[in-house]
Amino acid sequence: MARETMADLQAFLAVARARSFTRAAAQLGVSTSALSHAIRGLETRLDLRLLTRTTRSVAPTEAGERLLVSLAPHFEGIEAELAAITALRDKPAGTIRVTTGIHAAETILWPALARLLPDYPDIQVELNVHAGFVDIVAERFDAGVRLGETVEQDMIAIPIGPDVSMAAVASPAYFAARDMPATPHDLAQHNCVNLRFPTYGGLYAWEFEREGRELNVRVQGQMIVNEISLALRAALNGTGIAYLPGDYVQPHINSGALVHILQDWCPPFAGYHLYYPSRRHQSPAFALLLNLLRYRA
Structure with a gap:
């Protein structure tokens, strides 16, 4: 097989998987024009149209x-096989691509990487922060990080952090002229900060539970955001009640800036x-990161 045909087949696979010349070009580290030229060359040699292109999709x-x-x-x-050969190297090396939410990136992944990377200069880690779920196989990620109850059953899932709990919080100024909710149903009378995640399609329903009784509450308010940092800022500013990871807001609860x-x-x-x-074949670099992240209570 000619070398150019091999390269063009790789280009075709990248575009067909990504359904986008732009995303495929970014993955391969080439220009979109070079990628388009390679596909046209392959189609010409095969005398077949392999991809249907529109202004919006491929x-x-x-x-x-x-x-x-x-x-x-x-x-x-x-x-x-190439990964297996790499495993023979004495020192872990290569790129690890991980998709995650901002909270896990800041509280778990970054502290671990800050310890790992200085000792292994040949390892490169790409963190892709995304509020919704990502198909890690289709998008060519090595791994993803999400809450345990949301991980697909066909994946290997390793705990990398302790159990978490959510916290409904607002500033003292917000409650100065309002009664505090006694039950989740009382949130209907309050100005709440909504979160919109791509995965859910709509606004996130606040999930509560007590003594085996579960409640999903749709709240209303003046603010809708797609990042927890913005919801926290809104709560601190007295805009309304936010529903956020407990450890994320605990310092502000301790300082008195927020009421739990x-x-x-x-x-x-x-x-x-x-x-x-x-x-998935585990490279030495991935195995090293996995061992570092594994949660040990």
């Missing part, structure tokens, strides 16, 4: 889908887990 044709299905396992096998309410409705639940496909 999708494999019937021939392209057949080529994708047949080629992908072979290239994955090559990648696995409905505590008996917020029991702990499974904390953050690092998850990855069961068929």
Whole structure:
């Protein structure tokens, strides 16, 4: 097989998987024009249209889908063998790509990486912070970090942090002219800071539980944000009640800047887990990070 055909097939796989020339070019480290030229060259040699292109999307044709299905396992096998060879090196090296939410990135991943990276200069870690869930296989991530109860069953999930609990909080100034809620139902009378996550499609329903009774409460308020840091700022400024991870707001509760309410409705639940496909070949660098992150109570 000619070298250019091999390279063009890799280019085709990247575009077909990403469904985007822009994302595929970023993954391969080439320009979109070079990637488009490679695909056109492959299609010309095969005398077949492999991709259907529109102004908004890219999708494999019937021939392209057949080529994708047949080629992908072979290239994955090559990648696995290369990873196995890398494992023979004395010092862990390579790139680890992890998708995570901002809270886990700040409280768990960053402290661990701050200890790891200085001792292993040949390891590179890419953290992709995303509020919603990401298909780590399709997007070519090595692993993802999410709360234990939200991890798909077909993934290996390793706990990397303690159990967590949520906290409903607001500033003393907010409660100066209002009664504090006694139950989650009372939140209907309050100005609440809503969170919108891509995964849920709509606004996040606040989840409460007490003595086995679960409640999902849809709250209303003047502010809607998609990052917990903005919800915290709104609460500190007296805008309304926010519902955030307990450890995230605890320093502000301790200082008196925030008032913690409905505590008996917020029991702990499974904390953050690092998850990855069961068929994934672990590189020495990934195994090192996994061992460092593994939570030991």
